[in-house]
Amino acid sequence: MRLKNFSLSFGSQIFKSVSDEARLRILHLLHRNGELTISDLEHILEFTQTKTSRHITYLKNSGMVSARKVDQWVFYGIREEVEEMTNRIFEFLIKDSTLLKDQEVFEVLKSNRELAQSRMQNRGLGR
Numbered sequence: 589m590r591l592k593n594f595s596l597s598f599g600s601q602i603f604k605s606v607s608d609e610a611r612l613r614i615l616h617l618l619h620r621n622g623e624l625t626i627s628d629l630e631h632i633l634e635f636t637q638t639k640t641s642r643h644i645t646y647l648k649n650s651g652m653v654s655a656r657k658v659d660q661w662v663f664y665g666i667r668e669e670v671e672e673m674t675n676r677i678f679e680f681l682i683k684d685s686t687l688l689k690d691q692e693v694f695e696v697l698k699s700n701r702e703l704a705q706s707r708m709q710n711r712g713l714g715r
Contacts, residue, residue, distance in 0.1 A: 601650040602670070606677060609686075610635065611643050615666065616687045618653065619674045621694055623663035632693045 605611055613633055618624060630640050644664055647653035652674075654667045666674055681687055 598651065602652065602673065605647055605650040605652050608643070608646075610639065611647055612681075613687065613690055614640075614643055614647065615652065615674060616678060616681070617690055617694060618664060618666050619671075619678055620691055621698075623656065623665040625661055625663055628694075628697065629664075631697060632690055 606615065610633070614629055617629065617632060626637065626640050626644065629635065629644070630637055633640070635643075644653065648655060648664075652667060652670050653664050656663045656665070678687075
């Protein structure tokens with residue numbers, strides 16, 4: 589679904605959302621990697637839970653981020669309506685060193701998680 593109408597008040601919320609470096613870093617990780625949890629974002633960005641939650645709440649209230657609950661986990665992702673806009677924003681920031689470092693940390697975290705899952709599956713098969 590594409591954003592059809594872009595009102596001044598919605599535009600103002602979007603621009604306020606992307607005016608903060610922490611929120612831009614969160615948006616970039618969600619943009620590149622799909623849904624993530626608060627815990628994932630905390631580890632990657634080295635933010636406190638309070639800081640991460642505050643920025644996620646701001647992004648949710650601005651209409652840029654959605655939340656989906658699965659059991660005890662809440663997964664956050666870019667809303668489909670603003671994907672095109674976030675694509676454009678990150679086209680300009682593609683070589684930013686901070687965003688590249690955040691992505692590298694995500695890749696290590698993902699690799700470690702996959703390794704742990706593989707080991708747990710192997711232990712289950714060995715029984």
